[in-house]
Amino acid sequence: MKRLIFVLSAAAILSSCASAGNATKPPELDVPFGAEAEISYDGSECTAKIVRYGSGRWEFTITEPYALEGLTVTESGGKTTFSMLGMESTADISGAAVSMARALSSAYDAAAAGGEVTHGSAGETALTGTSDIGRYRVTLGENAEPAVIASEDCKLKAQLSSFTVMPENEVTAELDES
Secondary structure (H helix, E strand, O other): OHHHHHHHHHHHHHHHHHHHOOOOOOOOOOOOEEEEEEEEEOOEEEEEEEEEEEOOEEEEEEEEOHHHOOOEEEEEOOEEEEEEOOEEEEEOOOOHHHHHHHHHHHHHHHHHOOOEEEEOOOOOEEEEEEEOOEEEEEEEOHHHOEEEEEEOOOOEEEEEEEEEEOOHHHHHHHHHHO
16 A cells, blocks of 8 residues: 555656646747848838847848848947948937837847747747837747747738857857947
């Protein structure tokens, strides 16, 4: 009888330990990365190369439409800087490029800092929450890499591709230059 109680107790303890390992934990998103993005923001669309050097430090280089090709929008230290064709300007305005960059970086940085992990009916995993731009959703694709960054509140949707985590030495070199 004592053996049976011991075996059942051990089984209960082992099964509870095993189920704790299956708990959903947020993926590691607080990493520097580069990606291609197809972005739709409040009726405007563009394609951009984006680089995240760290929380609050982003660079967006527009590749389409042709009229904006080469425009670089940098978010850093609460400032937004535009550069194109050798000209540079720091601004605090709410133009589409500024708002798009701010909305996308704010949503992702909030998710990286600890969004709520949810699972959709189609099996997708996402981080959801609220940031200074409103509600956001970062949907993860293969290998728990961000695939879509969205916010219905500010009409933002960015489809990411070619996601690459940046090596630490590239991030350090870029931060030293700025």
